[in-house]
Amino acid sequence: MKFDTPATTNPIDQLKVVGKATERIDGKLKTTGTAPYAYERHDVVPNQAYGFILGAAIAKGRISGMDLDDAKAAPGVITIVSTLDMPKLPLGKTNIACLFGGAEIAHYHQAIALVVAETFEQARAAASLIRVGYARVQGKFDLAAEANAAPPKDGHSGAGPIDRVGNFEAAFQAAKVKLDEQYSTPDQSHMMMEPHASLAAWDGAKLTVWTSNQMIAWGKRDLAKTLSLPEENVRLISPYIGGGFGGKLFLRADAVLAALGARAAGRPVKVALTRPMMANNTTHRPATIQRIRIGASLDGKITAIAHESTSGNLPDGKPETAVAQTKLLYAGANRLTFMKLAILDLPEGNAMRAPGEAPGLMALEIAMDEMAERLGLDPVEFRVLNDTQVDPEKPDRPFSRRQLVKCLREGAEHFGWNKRNPKPGQVRDGRWLVGMGVAAGFRNNQLTKSAARVRLGRDGVVTVETDMTDIGTGTYTIIAQTAAEMMGVPLDKVVVLLGDSSFPVSAGSGGQWGANNSTAGVYAACVKLREAIAQKLGFNPADIEFADGKVCSGDRSVLLAEAAGDKGLSFEDGIEYGDLAKKYQQSTFAGHFVEAAVHSFTGETRIRRMLAVCAGASLILSQRAAK
Amino acid sequence: MKPFTYERAKSPAEAAAAAARNPDAKFIAGGTNLLDLMKLEIETPKHLIDVNGLGFDKIEPTPDGGLRIGALVRNTDLAADERIRRDYGVLSRAIVAGASGQLRNKATTAGNLLQRTRCPYFYDTNQPCNKRKPGSGCAALGGYSRQMAVIGVSDACIATYPGDMAVAMRVLGASVETVNAHGTRRTIPLGDFHKLPGTTPHVENALAPGELITAVTLPRPVGGTQIYYKVRDRASYAFALVSVAAVIQPDDTGQVAVGGIAPRPWRVEAAEGELPHGAKAVVGLLLTGAKPTNDNKFKIKLVERTLGAVLAEAKEAKAQNS
Numbered sequence: 001m002k003f004d005t006p007a008t009t010n011p012i013d014q015l016k017v018v019g020k021a022t023e024r025i026d027g028k029l030k031t032t033g034t035a036p037y038a039y040e041r042h043d044v045v046p047n048q049a050y051g052f053i054l055g056a057a058i059a060k061g062r063i064s065g066m067d068l069d070d071a072k073a074a075p076g077v078i079t080i081v082s083t084l085d086m087p088k089l090p091l092g093k094t095n096i097a098c099l100f101g102g103a104e105i106a107h108y109h110q111a112i113a114l115v116v117a118e119t120f121e122q123a124r125a126a127a128s129l130i131r132v133g134y135a136r137v138q139g140k141f142d143l144a145a146e147a148n149a150a151p152p153k154d155g156h157s158g159a160g161p162i163d164r165v166g167n168f169e170a171a172f173q174a175a176k177v178k179l180d181e182q183y184s185t186p187d188q189s190h191m192m193m194e195p196h197a198s199l200a201a202w203d204g205a206k207l208t209v210w211t212s213n214q215m216i217a218w219g220k221r222d223l224a225k226t227l228s229l230p231e232e233n234v235r236l237i238s239p240y241i242g243g244g245f246g247g248k249l250f251l252r253a254d255a256v257l258a259a260l261g262a263r264a265a266g267r268p269v270k271v272a273l274t275r276p277m278m279a280n281n282t283t284h285r286p287a288t289i290q291r292i293r294i295g296a297s298l299d300g301k302i303t304a305i306a307h308e309s310t311s312g313n314l315p316d317g318k319p320e321t322a323v324a325q326t327k328l329l330y331a332g333a334n335r336l337t338f339m340k341l342a343i344l345d346l347p348e349g350n351a352m353r354a355p356g357e358a359p360g361l362m363a364l365e366i367a368m369d370e371m372a373e374r375l376g377l378d379p380v381e382f383r384v385l386n387d388t389q390v391d392p393e394k395p396d397r398p399f400s401r402r403q404l405v406k407c408l409r410e411g412a413e414h415f416g417w418n419k420r421n422p423k424p425g426q427v428r429d430g431r432w433l434v435g436m437g438v439a440a441g442f443r444n445n446q447l448t449k450s451a452a453r454v455r456l457g458r459d460g461v462v463t464v465e466t467d468m469t470d471i472g473t474g475t476y477t478i479i480a481q482t483a484a485e486m487m488g489v490p491l492d493k494v495v496v497l498l499g500d501s502s503f504p505v506s507a508g509s510g511g512q513w514g515a516n517n518s519t520a521g522v523y524a525a526c527v528k529l530r531e532a533i534a535q536k537l538g539f540n541p542a543d544i545e546f547a548d549g550k551v552c553s554g555d556r557s558v559l560l561a562e563a564a565g566d567k568g569l570s571f572e573d574g575i576e577y578g579d580l581a582k583k584y585q586q587s588t589f590a591g592h593f594v595e596a597a598v599h600s601f602t603g604e605t606r607i608r609r610m611l612a613v614c615a616g617a618s619l620i621l622s623q624r625a626a627k
Numbered sequence: 628m629k630p631f632t633y634e635r636a637k638s639p640a641e642a643a644a645a646a647a648r649n650p651d652a653k654f655i656a657g658g659t660n661l662l663d664l665m666k667l668e669i670e671t672p673k674h675l676i677d678v679n680g681l682g683f684d685k686i687e688p689t690p691d692g693g694l695r696i697g698a699l700v701r702n703t704d705l706a707a708d709e710r711i712r713r714d715y716g717v718l719s720r721a722i723v724a725g726a727s728g729q730l731r732n733k734a735t736t737a738g739n740l741l742q743r744t745r746c747p748y749f750y751d752t753n754q755p756c757n758k759r760k761p762g763s764g765c766a767a768l769g770g771y772s773r774q775m776a777v778i779g780v781s782d783a784c785i786a787t788y789p790g791d792m793a794v795a796m797r798v799l800g801a802s803v804e805t806v807n808a809h810g811t812r813r814t815i816p817l818g819d820f821h822k823l824p825g826t827t828p829h830v831e832n833a834l835a836p837g838e839l840i841t842a843v844t845l846p847r848p849v850g851g852t853q854i855y856y857k858v859r860d861r862a863s864y865a866f867a868l869v870s871v872a873a874v875i876q877p878d879d880t881g882q883v884a885v886g887g888i889a890p891r892p893w894r895v896e897a898a899e900g901e902l903p904h905g906a907k908a909v910v911g912l913l914l915t916g917a918k919p920t921n922d923n924k925f926k927i928k929l930v931e932r933t934l935g936a937v938l939a940e941a942k943e944a945k946a947q948n949s
Contacts, residue, residue, distance in 0.1 A: 075630075121628055128668050128752075170782035276751070431936060602858050602929065603937035 004578025011530075012523060012619070016131025017484040017491060021623040025238075025491065026476045037241045039197040039272045041210045048199065049078055050124035051261040051271035052117045053253060054130055055109030055281055058482040058546060061347045063103040063112065063132060069130040070114060072091035076122030079264045080130070083112040092110040092248045096317045097283075097348040099226060100257060105134070106314060106349040109280035116265045119342040125183065135280040139345030144184075146342035147310045153341035155321035157502065158356070163327065168293075175295025179371045183363035185322075187287045189279040190352055191515050194242020196282060196617075197272035200258035202521065207262075208235045210543070214244040215508035220501040222251040227259060242415040246351035249510050252282055258376050277504055279347075286311040286320045288359045295334075297334035300375045300388045302332035307364060312344030320349065320524030322360030325442045328402075328587060329364065331388035351510065357443055379438050380408050380417060391585045399582035403615035404440060407591035410611040412438070415593040422601035432597040434608070441590025447581065448511040450521035451504035451574025454483060454529045458568055460549055460561030462487045463495040464525075466507050468506035468518040474625040477572035481621060482519045486526035488546030498559050504572050512588075515621060520575035528571040544611040588616025628664050635677045639806050639839060642678050646806035646837035649674040659726075660742045667752060669743075669759055679683060683737075685843055686710065690776055692847035695798065695804075697736035699829035699839045702792065703728070705736060714848035723797035727864055737840035740793055740834065742805065744786035744890075745866050746775065757783045758828040761858075768920075774866065777919040777926045779889040784828030785920070787887055788821055789866045794886035795855055796843060797894050798872040799815040804842040807835060814844070817947050821891030828890075848946040851876040852941040856933055857886070869929045873889065875941035879903040883934065888926055 012018055018382045029035035044046065066079050088102035098104070100111050113130055119125035140146055152161035152411040172178065178310035198211040203311035207229065213219040217237050224231040226491075241248065274283055286312040288311045295304035308324035323337040334398075352358070372382035387405050412418070420436040421427050427434045452466035464483050470476050480494045486496075497503065504525075505515035550557050563569075580586070595609035620626045628854060636642035646652050651670035655661055656679055663668035663733035683697035686708050694710060705721035723732065748754040750768035767775055767785050775785040796817055803815045815833050822830050834840070857870040867887030875881040881902050884894040898912035910931040919927060 124666070125628055125630075125668075261825060452942045523762065599936065601939070603932070604854075604858060604862075 001527060002202060002576050004522065004580065008051050009132055009484050010122055012482070014485060017481045019620055019623065020481070021061070022477055022481055022491065023624065024474055024477045026470065026497070032436070037194055037240050037242055038199055038210045038212045038238065039329055040268055041199050041535045042589070044199070044210060045201045045268045048268045048270055049116050049118060050115045050120040050123045050259075050523070051258060052127045053111045053257055053271060053273065053277065053281070054113040054127045056105045057106075057111050057132065057504055057585075058109040058134045058136050058433070061134050061136040061598065063105065064135045065133040067131040067609065068113075069268045070131070070175045074122065074126035074129055076118040078116045078118065078127045079113045079261070080116070080126075081260045089256065090228065092218075092225050092251045094218055094222060095226075095348075096314050096350070097344065098261070099251070100177050100255045103310075106266065107280065107345060109306070109347070111257060113259040114271065116261045116269050124464040125190075130264045140342075141344060141346060141402065143289060143310070143312045143342055143344065146312065146344065147289050147340070148341040150310050150342035153319050153339060154179040155319050155324070155339050161339050163337045163393065164335065168304050168306050168334045168336035169315060171334035172293055172306065175303050176298045177296045177371070177374050179294045179367060179374060180291070181292055181367055181370060183366060185288045185290075185359040185362070186373055187346070190245045190247030190277060190282065190283040190284065191275075192243030192245055192247060195273045195275065195278055196248065196252050196254040197266060197270070198255040198256070198258040199261040199270035201268035202259075202262055205229075206233050206235070206429065208237065209255050210237045210261060212248055212613055213238045213251075214241065214246075214248045214469050214471055215250070215512050216469060216499055216501050217505045217508065219247070219251050221274055223259065224369050225253055226251065226256055227421070234501070238469055239497075241469055241499070242470040245353045245369070246355060246510060247282055249351055250283065273556075282351035283348045284346075285352035285355065285358070286313060286346075288322050289320050290322055290360065290363045290529050292326075292363055293313060294367060294371045294466075296371065296375060296532070300377045300385050302330055304334040305330065305332040306336040306338070307360070308338040308340070309360065309424040309627040310340040310342060311349065312342040312346065313349040314345070317341070317349055320359060321356035322363065324356040325361050326364050327443050328391060328444075329387045329440060330368075330383070330386040331392055332386070333354065335392060344625065345434050347576060354443060355511075358380070361439070364395050369437070375577050378422070380412050383408055383438075397583065397585055399588045400580075402587065402589060404591070407583060407613040407615050408438070408440070408591055409610055411591035411593045414613070416613045417593065424590055428600070429597065431600050432599045432606075434595065434601050437590045437594045437596060440507040441592055441614065443512050443588050445516070445586035445616070446511050447519055447586075448507045448513050449576045450507035451505050451572060451575055452518075452522045452525040453570060453572040454522070454525040455570040456529060456560060456564040456568055457562045458561055458566055460489070460559065460564065461495060462489055463492050463497065464522055465497045465503040465506070466506045466516070466518065467501055467503045468498050469509045473509065474622060475509065477517065477625065478515055478519055478621040479522050482522045483526055486523060486546070487560065488551070489549050491578065493549065504574065517575065519574075519621060524573040524575045525571055528573045529569060532569055532571055533560075537563060537590060548587070590614040628669045629668060629673070630663075631673055633673055633675045633677065635680055637680055638673070639841065640677050640683055640810060641694070642681060642839055643806060643808040643810070643837055645674075645676045646839070648672055649676075652676055654678045655739060655761045656735040656738045656885070659730050659734045660738065661691045664743065664908070669750065669752065678839065689844055693845045695883070696736050696843045698735060698842055702731035702734045702736070702739060706731070708944065712727050715795075715799055715845060715853070716790055717798060717853035717855050718792070718795040718845075720853070721791040721870075721872055724732045724855055724870070725791035726756045730814055736792075736843055740840065741844070742790050742839060743831070745789045746786040749786060749949060755856050758786060758824070758831075760891065761827070761829050766884070772920040772922040774868070775920065775923050776889045777923055778914055778917040779823045779891065780918055781826065781828070783826055784824035784890070784927070786824070786828070788886075788889065788891045788928060791855070791867065793817065793858065794843070794884050794892040795872040797827045797872060797892035798874055798884040799849075800846050800882075804844060805834065805838045805840050807838045812841075815942055817843075817892070818894065848876055851881055852944040853939045854940055856937050856940075858929060858933055869926055869933050871930070871937050871940070873934070873937045875938065877945055883909060888930060901936075906931050908933060908939055
């Protein structure tokens with residue numbers, strides 16, 4: 001189904017199931033510890049062995065030799081796969097750092113061996129007996145030291161290294177009120193509750209991996225590429241994921257080494273990253289050093305705005321796109337955004353929870369507060385004054401809908417912003433200094449195609465199959481709600497099956513693209529199924545209603561179970577998008593209000609109250625999940 | 628983890644004898660620290676002597692009006708004990724400021740005293756660490772040292788003693804009671820129990836090989852306003868950047884010990900004479916000879932400010948009580 005014109009009223013808008021405060025349909029499994037996570041799939045294949053990854057003890061250099069003898073002789077050891085057994089493995093399309101193979105060490109805790117043993121403890125104990133010789137090379141780890149010499153580099157999502165509108169320098173020079181400040185943010189690691197984990201089993205040339213991955217199709221493609229296998233020989237299964245935060249968007253060493261270990265051991269092998277390995281063996285959010293300059297007229301209108309960001313990564317990596325929101329959030333005729341990338345020998349920098357905006361918006365919003373103070377303006381008023389209803393870089397391209405001002409105004413009213421004392425250090429509660437703050441929230445709508453298969457069984461049960469994942473965000477429930485709404489059945493007549501690469505390819509979970517695209521794909525498949533049922537029954541598709549487990553047209557009514565027939569019905573479709581994004585900038589907005597306290601002696605900071613007023617979602621799929 | 632043997636001791640004499648037979652043995656009680664360290668092969672005992680069956684799980688009055696806390700009294704039970712809450716409030720507050728409910732249910736009084744540093748370079752076996760591997764060097768010097776000690780350190784080690792409970796016990800003037808394989812008992816003042824690193828940072832306390840802690844004794848209650856203030860990077864489940872345990876009397880005299888800044892709970896009795904003159908005066912003497920790194924020099928000011936907060940709170944309590 002192609003979605004290229006604004007939607008009109010459709011069956012979703014009945015809102016009989018969608019939009020309700022629905023309990024999570026997988027909640028009981030999770031709260032009773034019975035949701036099957038990758039490392040606990042004891043049931044799926046017999047004779048599983050345990051793999052333990054040894055990480056490099058140096059941050060840069062080469063392995064000069066590895067002595068595996070003691071480890072191989074240790075109790076319970078089945079086999080050891082060493083990085084010296086093979087050349088550097090091909091990189092997956094989404095990988096920057098080498099996951100395994102070869103003698104070169106590019107970052108600390110790069111995987112260099114997998115010990116496979118009968119028990120986890122035996123594998124871990126044997127790994128400590130591997131003796132590794134290293135030829136160390138002095139690496140670069142300090143962003144501040146490398147920042148000045150860092151060259152420009154383009155980022156993710158099409159942001160150029162340098163984007164200009166008008167003449168920033170001249171306008172900034174001429175501005176009556178100016179701000180020129182630097183902000184820095186540290187490296188940050190994903191530490192989701194479930195570590196990266198995989199169980200791999202070979203059946204001849206066919207490989208099945210039970211894993212924990214946000215993007216099944218990417219994972220399948222990249223695992224096949226890394227292991228030089230035909231894609232059709234690889235199956236990924238990831239129905240439950242204990243948190244991802246972007247750290248499980250990509251193929252990682254656990255899946256690659258479980259597969260290599262299983263091949264070497266001749267039996268299924270499972271591998272989980274230990275907690276200490278998670279920081280340096282995987283991806284992380286890189287540190288940034290940002291410079292923001294804002295020039296304004298005395299009445300507070302921004303005339304010039306510039307945001308520069310420097311971050312580090314391995315060669316061929318991308319910068320943290322910390323300037324992205326500054327291209328769109330506030331008005332100003334003269335603009336400059338600029339990203340630089342320093343080559344550092346740290347683990348791969350990549351997406352982590354709101355990549356770009358998390359560090360970038362923080363800096364921009366601090367700068368906006370500081371500028372408001374210089375102008376003697378209320379920070380809410382300063383933001384409202386510089387609202388824009390069009391893309392400031394392309395003024396003939398409006399926002400599809402932009403309610404930032406409404407978010408700020410409503411938030412201010414509900415929060416009691418008018419009680420704020422703008423002079424710092426005036427409000428006390430015992431030994432705590434209390435203040436209020438505001439910030440805008442911003443993230444772009446991200447559209448990507450997404451498919452699903454919907455089956456109607458002779459028992460009247462609707463089964464949805466898609467390789468979409470649930471990373472704890474409630475995907476099972478919103479997909480079930482979508483199918484129930486579309487097919488006119490209660491939630492308990494819907495079965496949702498997710499996270500299997502044998503299912504149609506979905507949007508996957510990440511970057512704020514999961515819920516909107518995956519439910520739209522299920523919608524498309526349900527439309528196809530509805531049409532097929534109408535045709536089969538000879539109903540007029542224009543006059544048809546699906547409700548209470550029945551399909552009705554005029555005075556005719558047939559149970560869905562009957563309509564399914566003995567063989568049932570199964571249809572697949574997906575959502576695809578036209579070029580609306582060229583005509584409209586589609587973004588989501590929020591006004592955040594916080595009451596914070598700072599201890600007058602120790603400087604400890606505590607958030608006492610917070611309100612977020614959000615706008616952007618045209619439809620709340622589950623009131624409960626939204627709250 | 629290295630393979631090890633295991634036995635359950637039924638009496639203190641049996642535990643001590645087992646320790647004498649096995650030079651590479653360790654006692655295990657709650658295991659909340661030891662087991663983690665064994666998994667990482669930082670601790671590699673060949674034999675574990677489980678002392679959980681030895682009794683030592685009572686809190687009893689002493690003849691001089693204090694309390695004897697059995698070595699195996701769990702942290703949760705100690706913090707919740709009515710006498711501790713009433714007469715030694717700083718100790719109860721310090722215990723609940725540490726770890727998590729689950730860990731405190733398991734952790735014991737003696738084990739808490741013996742917990743090892745949380746220096747990240749001690750934990751990462753790829754890094755040099757004189758405490759873990761004597762003579763290998765110290766990666767924390769010149770590394771990330773925000774959490775590290777600022778006083779009592781040496782060129783060999785800048786790790787902290789990480790706990791909370793012992794800081795409160797130190798301010799209360801507690802002592803450690805032990806027994807050895809020959810049945811000889813001795814009492815070690817807590818101030819002499821934890822050793823400064825010097826050139827031997829792997830020697831962390833005054834216990835001889837095989838010597839077993841049986842109890843911690845507290846002297847008779849001293850009253851006053853008892854405060855434990857812990858400042859940390861997270862509001863919960865984090866080790867102290869700086870913690871202050873204090874007993875402040877109505878005449879502004881009192882005792883102070885500081886956690887998170889030294890290889891042992893840091894108390895300088897001479898500095899306590901300055902308490903009536905305020906935090907700055909106390910800290911001037913308390914931290915004489917401090918050797919902070921660039922990363923942790925903020926702790927010097929933070930000690931003064933945290934003590935300032937404690938003294939302000941004590942003053943308020945005094946005003947309310949008068």
